[in-house]
Amino acid sequence: MATYKIGVLYGDGIGPEITKATVDVLTAASKLAGTTKFEFVELPMGWDGIEKYNDPMPQSTKDALKETHGWIMGPHDSASYPKELKEKRNPSGELRTYFDLYANVRPAKTMEGIRSVVGDADLVIYRENTEGYYCDRNMYVGVGEWKVTPDIVISAGVFTRKAIERIAHAAFKAALQRRKKVTIVHKANVIQLGSGLFLDVCREVGQQYPDVEVDDYHIDAMAAHLVRRANDFDVIVTENMFGDILSDLTGELVGSLGLAPSINSSDNQAMAQAAHGSAPDIAGKNIANPTGIILSAVMFLEWLASQHNDPKVSEIARNIENGLFLAISEGVKTKDLGGTASTTEFTEGIIERLKR
Numbered sequence: 001m002a003t004y005k006i007g008v009l010y011g012d013g014i015g016p017e018i019t020k021a022t023v024d025v026l027t028a029a030s031k032l033a034g035t036t037k038f039e040f041v042e043l044p045m046g047w048d049g050i051e052k053y054n055d056p057m058p059q060s061t062k063d064a065l066k067e068t069h070g071w072i073m074g075p076h077d078s079a080s081y082p083k084e085l086k087e088k089r090n091p092s093g094e095l096r097t098y099f100d101l102y103a104n105v106r107p108a109k110t111m112e113g114i115r116s117v118v119g120d121a122d123l124v125i126y127r128e129n130t131e132g133y134y135c136d137r138n139m140y141v142g143v144g145e146w147k148v149t150p151d152i153v154i155s156a157g158v159f160t161r162k163a164i165e166r167i168a169h170a171a172f173k174a175a176l177q178r179r180k181k182v183t184i185v186h187k188a189n190v191i192q193l194g195s196g197l198f199l200d201v202c203r204e205v206g207q208q209y210p211d212v213e214v215d216d217y218h219i220d221a222m223a224a225h226l227v228r229r230a231n232d233f234d235v236i237v238t239e240n241m242f243g244d245i246l247s248d249l250t251g252e253l254v255g256s257l258g259l260a261p262s263i264n265s266s267d268n269q270a271m272a273q274a275a276h277g278s279a280p281d282i283a284g285k286n287i288a289n290p291t292g293i294i295l296s297a298v299m300f301l302e303w304l305a306s307q308h309n310d311p312k313v314s315e316i317a318r319n320i321e322n323g324l325f326l327a328i329s330e331g332v333k334t335k336d337l338g339g340t341a342s343t344t345e346f347t348e349g350i351i352e353r354l355k356r
């Protein structure tokens with residue numbers, strides 16, 4: 001029986017509720033498959049890390065993650081951390097940089113049984129995950145944010161050909177498997193050097209994929225285009241901060257931010273992580289929607305299946321996705337989707353439907 005070691009980082013706010021839901025679903029699905037075992041390794045992160053090690057992303061957690069086949073990361077409430085710890089990189093940024101998880105892949109697709117604000121949509125955002133305005137002073141010496149005087153701060157963005165090329169290749173390769181269209185999102189009209197380089201390099205990479213249609217939009221116009229005609233877009237490639245913002249928008253457009261999944265990956269490592277945050281306003285109430293993180297785990301399992309050439313893992317992923325879609329289409333919905341199911345009822349609803 002194949003066994004995969006999966007790290008589990010529960011995180012803050014709704015993190016423990018939705019991450020436990022995910023572990024429960026994966027456990028049930030692997031039991032049903034009978035051929036694959038997931039061994040979960042729970043590791044401290046967020047407030048748990050602060051309490052144990054005075055660090056929201058302890059070195060011991062990073063070391064342990066190196067020994068896993070990949071991991072599931074719950075959201076963290078980094079905005080609530082003590083000031084001196086906030087000056088460190090937030091837990092997501094730390095793992096994305098430490099493991100060089102350069103591609104943050106964030107799909108948004110309409111689902112049966114869920115009201116989409118924009119009609120049909122089936123798109124995926126390829127967000128560059130390691131630089132742009134989210135670099136910090138630990139990354140490139142002398143670059144990041146710094147206070148010039150008490151009243152003047154400089155926040156710099158870093159854009160490198162190397163990082164743009166690899167996210168662009170990832171986006172164009174994905175497009176070949178989809179509707180063969182890539183949209184580059186930038187702000188080259190104002191941020192002429194940084195965003196300009198992003199646009200130029202993506203266009204250059206695009207020339208290596210003659211079967212893929214390419215267009216580009218400024219980030220502000222793109223927000224409007226997405227609301228008006230989301231279904232015209234297939235793969236969107238953009239820099240770190242624009243991808244962060246656009247993916248919350250696209251998640252909500254197709255139903256709820258609580259639905260929005262993502263995978264953060266390098267060429268040999270991956271982390272499942274919902275696009276949303278720790279939702280402190282609804283934490284501890286058993287009402288959060290675990291769909292985003294469960295579908296992130298599904299994306300992670302598909303990645304694991306391809307890395308290990310293991311079709312059984314892919315079958316487990318498909319089974320979980322079908323169980324979840326079935327539960328929603330049969331009306332088992334959390335509050336954000338207009339339903340009454342609690343997080344645990346929704347999770348049980350998925351598990352019951354895995355057998356179908």
Ligand SMILES: NC(=O)c1ccc[n+]([C@@H]2O[C@H](COP(=O)([O-])OP(=O)(O)OC[C@H]3O[C@@H](n4cnc5c(N)ncnc54)[C@H](O)[C@@H]3O)[C@@H](O)[C@H]2O)c1
Nearest residue numbers: 075076077078079080257258276277278279282288289336
């Ligand atoms: N990847 C991450 O860990 C991540 C991502 C974004 C924000 N954050 C952090 O989360 C904290 C809160 O941030 P925020 O309030 O700006 O954004 P948020 O995404 O946590 O919440 C925004 C809104 O969406 C709702 N929401 C989010 N996820 C939901 C779910 N699964 N089910 C139902 N409703 C859901 C919340 O209740 C809230 O009303 C901050 O500390 C922020 O830094 C973490």
Ligand SMILES: CC(C)[C@H](C(=O)O)[C@@H](O)C(=O)O
Nearest residue numbers: 078090092093244275276277
């Ligand atoms: C919490 C924050 C650091 C994070 C980001 O901006 O990358 C989040 O918004 C996300 O999208 O995962």
